[in-house]
Amino acid sequence: MIPIENIPGKYYVNSRCVGCDICLEIAPDIFACNHDEGYAYVGLQPDCEAEENLCMEAMHLCPVNAIEVRE
Structure with a gap:
């Protein structure tokens, strides 16, 4: 299941x-958090190479592999 708050696009946070x-520490302009439910989601898709790199860094450092890329 993918949290409904994810903005449609290449990156998303899954239910893990x-x-x-x-991810919020690495890319606070891209990721947001639903504090009531305890999960992050993509609040803004990256629109430049620097933001793409931050998303990739967050994806690689996520301890539960919850950040994914749609190819």
């Missing part, structure tokens, strides 16, 4: 998210 906030 545990709300650790690592």
